[in-house]
Structures are given as structure tokens and as C-alpha cells.
Amino acid sequence: MLPEIKGLNEECGIFGVWGHQDAAQLTYYGLHSLQHRGQEGTGIVVSDGKKLRGVKGEGLVSEIFTADAMKDLNGSAAIGHVRYATAGGGGYENVQPLLFHSQTGSLALAHNGNLVNANSLKHQLEAQGSIFQTSSDTEVLAHLIRRSGFPNLNDQVKNALSMLKGAYAYLIMTENELMVALDPHGLRPLSLGCLGDAYVVASETCAFDVVGAVYIRDIMPGELLIINDKGITSERFALSTTKAICTMEYIYFSRPDSNIQGINVHTARKNMGKQLAMEALLDADVVTGVPDSSISAAIGYAEAAGIPYEMGLIKNRYVGRTFIQPSQTLREQGVKMKLSAVRGVVEGKRVVMVDDSIVRGTTSRRIVNLLKEAGAKEVHVVISSPPIKNPCFYGIDTSTKEELIASDKSVEQIRELIGADSLTFISIDGMMKALGQEGTSGYCLGCFTGNYPTEIYPDTLQYYYQK
Template sequence: MTQPAKPTPPKRPLSTDPFDDDKLREECGVFGVIGMTDSANFTALGMHALQHRGQEAGGIVAYSPETGFQSARRFGYVRDNFTKASLMETLPGQLSIGHVRYSTAGTKGATAIRDVQPFFGEFSMGGAAIAHNGNITNADALRRELIERGSIFQSSSDSECIIHLMARSMGRNIPDRMEEALRKVEGAFSIVAMTRTKLIGVRDPLGVRPLVLGRVGDGWALSSETCALDIIGAEFVREIEPGEMVVINAQGVQSHFPFRPARPRFCIFEHVYFSRPDSILGGRSVYETREAIGRELAKESPVEADLVCPVPDSGTPAAIGFSLESGIPYAMGIIRNQYMGRTFIEPTESIRNMGVRLKLNVNRALIKGKRVILVDDSVVRGTTSRKIKEMILDAGAAEVHFRIASPPTAWPCFYGVDTPEREKLLAATMSEEEMRDHLGVDSLKFISLDGLYRAVGEAKGRDANSPQYCDACFSGEYPVKPADMLDRGFQMKAAAE
């Protein structure tokens, strides 16, 4: 496979984005199409719609009979790379897959272009490329075993293990090899892959990460979210089921379930924060679910106030729901600078110390003298929450009350989300009252885990004996043991307590 010239890795910028260290990092996004002329252009559009899931880097692999497999991998936003005609012309064909990345394993910060997906492998029956959203929790053990048997790794990504496992398989074709490889993998995976003639989609047996199927004309599309189907004019057909593999070619879609059945445990935080509000999850609008979370929060934790204000942008639907349920007026008390990227470089320390103010500004005329309820999606380290509270008080607010549209985040995620170590999570070391004092607000309340379940459609709340979602970041109950992290000394809930 030939590739365009590789770019020089960018120097890691000095970050003043207030959310860089105080939000759970988005995971990754995958997208692929088959049966469409200039498929790479459609894949680039799909990646653009999934940019919220990863902003560090992106890549596309395309195939045409005339040129074979071609790839392009770049650092930065899709809009800055995959909209250039000179690049897209190098990716011809009716079949392509793409990936937007935020690193969750291996080298942080996408410092090496070799860590950028999709990954490609040449097998005896032809080439295959693979893009992976999620995290392999036994990747360390797999990597050691593969290296001992002669495998040579090109990246630090856990996802590359899948390619090497496929290479060692004796399967008759690439889908068979992928099945055999994935049976050895633990953790979470939603995969979009391709051969010369097939587009392949797979979800792990628990269905932790999302993957959907769409139809566009005579072609098909696979995507992490439905919002990326919308951008290319594709019709949403259905979600790929947990444990399902679909193989799509010119004859249509073939589906089977190669893994041992398991009770699904979809990531509940997709409803809270990760997915775009215009996507559909489990047959429900993400926006409507987040509004329902706000309503439930207002029922659980009412407070007398003058205004309900979201922390933009992820807190907005929940703030609207809180306002509608409580009857307290909704207002844009904080305005977001829409033209600032995720990172910002300035030569002076004084400018960098402005932090939050580079991205958010208080609507002073609205806030002065008011009792303000701030609605946010989560509290991770608490650093941003403190700065926002200070901004609100500086603007003359009489009171500041925080309402959080998720339970306290007390445990790290090992299934494809980059979270701080447990000791750096505020809720891991403090009670709710201690967090209130630490943040210096008049009140602080989180939605309960039962309340969150009710908001996402489970009328009776969370079934403690059989939870319907993966909620490990709140409960500490991991549906798949994080084998690698246990080897590194991580303590599960029972041991930690």
C-alpha cells in the first residue's frame, strides 16, 4: 500500500482550554461507506460529524481496483486536512473507512503518526484496514504474547493487537480471521473494517460503544453515531446489536453473532455527554434524554433561584429540562467563544492563566444580583467548576448553586474514555458536602444513579443486581475486569473500600 507523504508531528501546544483537564475526554469515532463513488469524500464528511469524539488526529483508508489501498493520516481537525482536493484525489474508490482519534491508550497526545488509525495489514488473501472505538483491557498481555511469538508492532495503540491476532489466525477469509482475533480480546470495541470488496462492522458482546448502520442510495454506511449518517444524507437503518458482526458487499448485508451471548451494558455516559445531542441512541433522541435528565435533577434537588444557566455547551439540554420542570427561567448566563479551538498558544504566562475566560464569558447584565443555578454535565477534577463559580460571583451573582446532570464520577473508565487516575477524581476523595465546600458554592447536587436510569428510560431506576448499562465511572462496578490495570496495581471497588 502506498501512502502520501507523512506530515511532521506537531509540537504539543500549551493548553489553556479550560476543559482539557476537567472533562472526560471523548473516545474515538469510526465511519465507513461502501458502494459510493468518491467514497473517501463521504467518509470525510462522516468524520467531520464525529469530530466531537476525537480532535487530535484522523485517518482514511480507501480502496479502488485501479490503485489498490490508499491511506492518509493527519494530525488535527478533519476540516483542516480532509477537505483539500489534492489529498482527497489520492483516495479513490467506492469503499473507504475513517477514524477520528483521541488517545486512550499508548502514547498520549498522538505524538506519532503511526498511532493514527485506521491500521492496515496485508494478509495472504489480501489487505484489510481496521478502525476501532473502545479500549482493549488485556492489550498488555496480548502484546507481550504476540511480541514473544515474533510480531513487530508499529504503534503504541492497543488496537494494533487486532491486526496481529488476525495475521496469526488460520481463518479462511478476513471476516473469519477477525472473528477469531476478537474472541481473544477483552474490553470494549466497536469496529469498522474493510477488505477489497467488503465493509465490516462489529460490536463487542456487551455493546459498550455505539455503532449504527445506514443506507444511502445503493450504498451502505457504518458510523459511531446517527448524526454522521445525516450529514451524507443516509437513512438510519438500525443499530448494530451487541455481539453482532455485519459483512456488507455488493450483494447486501450479512449478519451473524460470533461471540458468546452476554447481557448488554451500553455506556450510560454516551447519553450524558459523549454523543451529539442530535444523534439517536436506543431509539431515543439524545437531546430529549438530556432534557429528561434535567427534569429528573430538578425533581430530586430543587432550590430557590432566579435563573437556570447551562455551562455551555454540554450542559444546555439538561439546563432546559431543569428550567421546564422547576419553572425557574432559563437564561444564557455564560457565553461561549465559538471561534476558539481546543488548544490555544500564547507567549505569556499571564495570558495562559486567563484559562476559562478565553473560552467562556459571563453575561454580566443578566447575572448581577441573581441567584443562579448552574447546570453542567459532570464534575471531574473540579478545577473548571471553581473558576466558573468565581466568574459568576465576580459578575455580581447573589448565590451560585451547582446542579450536575450525572452522578459523582468516582472511578476511571477503561473502555475507551481517557479519564484521570482515580486519586485525581474529586468524587473519589471527597463527599458531596466536602465537594461543595471545595468548590465554594451555596449548594451542590448530583443526579442520583437511579434518577439517571429513570431519565434514560428505565422507569424503576437501576437494578442493582442486573444493571442495564455500564456505569462503572459512577458505581465502580466494571462489567469486564480491567486486566491490564489490575496488573499495574489498580484496586477494584471491594479492595479499595
């Protein structure tokens, strides 16, 4: 059963290093920089060339990897993972990397993404005798590798990857090599860097900056990299590839200091704000952004509109996540604890509130209310993504179809429900223009348009389109 989804939630982040004496420590810092991609669980597996050992737990990177936990993580290679539960739900057993031991050696897996054919593959594998230890779709790959009839690991992995459908960025580590794989559409970001003679792989380039690594290039769709003490080899496991990077990486998920396909995320978001000002130039006194992912777009809007940008909303960084609260009343109180309107900035003012998306509409309504309770004369909401009308099947929890407010309501109806004086979403053409693109080729816009780059399997559709 897939988890109940209340809003736009993070994906996962992966980090790996090969050939560095402080591999576990580097991975700790790399995961810390990717913490925004998942806060439910984290793990690190290291290789000393003879055996794999790991530490994992439910919680933040700084909570799990204490000095005591790190002391036995010795080795020159490591992979790590920060998790937001998508397919399979939460629980310690689902925290990655997943580590498997056998008489022929050990295997560790870390995965960012979501497999749309995971359930059908599980049914096939169980019919053949496989017993799953987790409810995570990541484990499917381990069973496919193990059951492959090919004589060497490289061919086993390539054969297994060719059977997967959906979004996946994988790190696969054995005692003597690290494999890196990206799905044939490149739906998730994944980059290769170096630190001296060591190789580093990360979901986002911001992790390279933190550990002092130098960016080399992005992993290509359908590519399998094999890294070992002899160097690095690139192979293909998918001959037919069509790039379709997730646009929400630019809008919401990635850190502003990351670059995706050569595009800086902060610059992309700022350009979206400028484009919004061209599409909806409002008569207002102040512009503010919803922390944190909307700040760049708000700055861009303010610059293009010639309206002062102010910190009209403050985020309290020491409050737990509001969606885990057991009742609607407590969730609403949690939002007030997490965000505060600055009365001295917004009182008596016509405010342009910039946000990255509207999913269910409840959070937007609360923030509009916060601003008006603080004395804002008018609140005009501008959104740096098009309306999210369809669920995402690739590892971003954008709710079931029935929970998405834009799936069956007009912009005017949404405006009324959130209590804004006006509401504007960026156009799809405007969003692509902000990314420096003409047309939508090379990008996934499934949550906006309903056109997905892969086949979606019936059991997946049944859940996300439940009525």
C-alpha cells in the first residue's frame, strides 16, 4: 500500500565515492548537503576491498552518523542515501542503502526514483521463489541481478536494468567496484565528479562543492558507469534513450546552488520569477517569497516588476515537519510555528506572494491567511510552476489525482479557495523559456500535462487515480 500523501514531498538523494581514504566521512558530508531531498532515513555502506559494512537508521544524517556510528566505517569506497518514503512506505527495513550478502560476495544498492513496474516484477519474482525482505521497489533490482543467467556482474546488472521501467538513478557497490546507472530518460539528476584521484557521484552538484570535488559531467540516460581501481568505464544498457529530466527539479527539489544539465537552479528559478512578472505584472507594494525554494523566483519577480523584495515570511528552522501531526488542527498550528508573517513588512501593504507550487491548496490558504492576519491589505499569489493536474509516478509524491486541487478546479476556483486577491500560474511556454528552451523536448512535464515519458502500469494508475 502506498503512503498517504498530503503535499509536495521530497525525493531521495544518493552519494558515492571510490578511491578515497576518508570515503565514509566524505559520504557523510555529501549526504548532509543532500538532506533536503529526504529526511526520513539515511545510511552509508563502505567497502575496504574485502567486505561491505553499513550503518543506517530512521532520522537525519547528523542524528544517525554519530562519532560512535562512524568509527567502524573504514574503507576507500562508500555509497550513501537520504530517503523520503515513496514506494513501499517508511520503516527501518526500507532505509537504504540495502545490503545483501551471499557466498559469492556482497552487494549494496542505493536508489533515487520510482519504478512503475515494480509490483508486476515482484509478482514474477515471487512466483519464481524470491522472498522480499523489504517493501521498497529498490530490492527488485537485487533479485533481478541475482536471477540473471549471465556469467559476470556487468552483464547481470545491464540485463536487470533493462527490465526496469520508470525513474531510477542507482549506485551499486560490491567489494571491488562501484556501478552507476541512470534510466533511459534521465528523469533524475545524477553527476560525476573527482577529488584528486578519487571519483565522486551525487544526485546534485552542490554535494561536490561541499566535499571539494570537481564536476566532470552528468551521467547520460541509459548509461552504466563502472568504477574500480583500474579507472572508469562507460557502457550502455539501453540503446534507445529519450531524455526527459523532471522539471520540478528546477522548480522545487534541487538546491539553488546545484547545476542540472549545465543550468544553475537559482538562475532558472529567478528567470521563472522574471517571466511571471511579464505574464502577471501586478500593482503592488512589496514582493515576498515562501521560504525556501521560492525565494529565487520572488527575487526575479521583484527585479522585473520594479517592486521591492522584502522578507515578509520567516521560516523557523527548528520546528519539526508539520505533515506528521495527527490532526488537522495540529497541522495548522504546525504551519504557524513553521512560518511567520512579518507584520512590520506586510501591514497595510499590497503583497505579491511567490510560491513554487500549489498541490492540495491547504498550505497556500494558510499562508495567505497568515499574511492577512498580519495586516496585509491585499495578497496576490503567483506560482512559478504551471498547475499540477496529474500525479507523478517517478518518485515525487504529488498526491492522488483526486487530492490535486488543479485536477478539477479552475484557476479562479483555486483563488477563491485559498483566499487570494488574485492568482497566477506561470505558463508552460514561460517555464520553458525561463529554462532557456524552445518547446518541451528533453523534459518531463507529466504532472502538468498528463503526458508521461514511460508506460504507466495498471496497478500504479489504479492507486494514483483512485476515486
